[in-house]
Amino acid sequence: MSPSGKARLAVWAAVLALLLAPLAGTAAAADGPSVKLSKSQAGTGGSITVSGDGWRKRALLMILMCGQAVPSRGVPGGTNSCANADGRAVTTDSAGRFSKKVPVAEPPVPCPCVVHVATVTGAKADADVIFQVAGHAVEPLPADTSGGRLSLLTDTRLDGSGGLLAWFGAPPARTLAFTVGNIGTSDVKNPVFQVGTAHGVFAPQWDEQQWRGTIRPGGKARVELPVELSGGAHGDYTVSLKYAGKVLAEQPWGVSRPWGVTLFWILVCLVVPAALFRIGMAVVDRIRPRPARGARRRGRRLPELALRLPGFKPSTAAHAATPTPTLPWFTPDADPGAAGGRLSAPHDDTPTSPTTPTREGTK
Template sequence: MSRKAGARAVRPGVRLLVAVMACALALLAPAAGEAVADEAKPTVTLSLQEAAQGTEITVNGAGWRAKTLVMLLLCGQNMIGGTNSCANADGAAVAVADGGHFTARLAVVAPPKPCPCVVNVTSVNGDQSTVAVPLKVAGHPVAELPAESGSARLAMLTGVRLKGEDGVLTWFGAPPGRKFTVTVGNLGSAPVKDPVFQLGTAHGVFAPTWEEARWKGTIAPGGKAEIALDVALPAGAHGDYTVSLKYGDTVVATQPWGVDRPYGVLLFWGLLLVVIPTALFRVGMAVVDRVRPRAGAPAAGRHRGARTPADPRPTGRRGGPTAPPETPTAVLPWFTPEAPAAPAAPEPEPRTSAPSEKSPTTRGHLWKPNGG
């Protein structure tokens, strides 16, 4: 085995490990369409920006949850103080179509409070989203907004859930992450601007670990908003966790979170324990093959034409040892193919005491005279 053979033996294991990691990076990624859908917010547009009392305006909505009911109200003072500043008796309700759109007609009446006025659209069921659009009511008095006073008090309404999924990197030990979403309402008389919450994560029966998380936005008195905060666990975390949301000293919401074991890490170490010993063994065999002397090669430092006392072979004309005679290999008779029998040699004629005329003598042929 040569060094190249040892290197070739290492490459299949390394290629397998790289292929597993490459496939892991491409699998189970969240769809882009779902991410866009999660970030989409409902919108409301009015057919008129200013309308007189006793007329009607067209209200169009888009991006709302399908098959839900929305309530439309005309309110004064930017709906500060809740629905007490709205014309509740002249409101309208409409169902949202499958595509998230709706169209409704709303009567323009004098709200109980002076303007600035808004058209407030709230989802009665579903995600309970709220959108307020300004509207000028002709002939209705306008007054300054009241100073922000009173106390703010947030309370959890509904919609507690964890958004997101684990990806392939989480399967290999990356920190799992989610978006903790909850719909809260301001039950106080003052708006809440950029509230600071505390997110706590607890593993099993242990006490939660709290971290501050700020939400950007303003929640008006009597209003509500969907809070979305990022929460993450340490790398390699698995098991049963509990995520809690606390505002001030009050725990607003809790949500369980089950995290799968990162089996990709076990697969990685298993492949590593197989590939590394195999590679070391192959490299060691290649080194031994390079260091070990070849069979039949002359020893280092020995003169080519010299004979050693231990070499009994005769030398040739040029001083080099002659090759030993080849020893015929014995062949078993029962394995040799049958050969045709050789013809028998003719038996010699018996000799007589007197040489015949036809047989020569030791001194040559007998001389005979002419005619005799």
């Protein structure tokens, strides 16, 4: 090959390298979660298409428009800086991609604005893309004067267990324990953490809790924050920890069903009818008519049939307690020492003739 041909080949190789350099940078950026917008600017009432790639497959994502944020700093104000009412949820496909049409809404704080995409459940991942809401106020970001920064050093855990009252429907309570370290250049005094509780796939409800103490640069501290659910809560919950607008950790929490409440209602359904039945029987016993005294006394006497039995001798105490009238067919015994009398067959006043012949005798 001639020298001119070699020089021409070297020039083409350099041009090709310059053309492929941006493509290589795009591929490297695509290794993590990425978000693309169909428009970089739109006014309220319009809509844009948000698409993404590199996300976890079958992951539930939330798309929000947030103010006072840039991709380098994220969303310092958290979801309070976002138009939550106009947010949209989307689920990625088996390849980790998604595409969703989102309405343009004004965030509650001025721009600079971003489209914030974050996972709702599972491992935390988020991405921000700069977006300009036409007609919305724009103000510079507040200066970050805090020199101290906290970082999570150990995994969070939930301490404690449900007591007997929680078994009967009392609010389940735990203690969120974790260790943080100050990786900044100044002290962190009385840091304010946000503890969120989420049931299933719903968004967490955040509660601000302040930890009293000072963490010096390079130091660490053990932090314990109380977590409490509503009364009667049960099922799968997720406890999240956030500091300075960034979620530090998540901890699953399985709350058992308050079976004591069910047992209580079963007992109520059994005891109340039984008590009503007893009360009704007592009322019926009080208002029913009573038998007469004479009938009651006659009922206590010896039955007449018992007196007719041969060999029956009532006791002396029974005769003394309950006198019986003299029967016409009762003849006292001739023996004065006998305790009772003797029973004799009743006399038949019809005379019979001893000489009356029978039919057999006639024959």
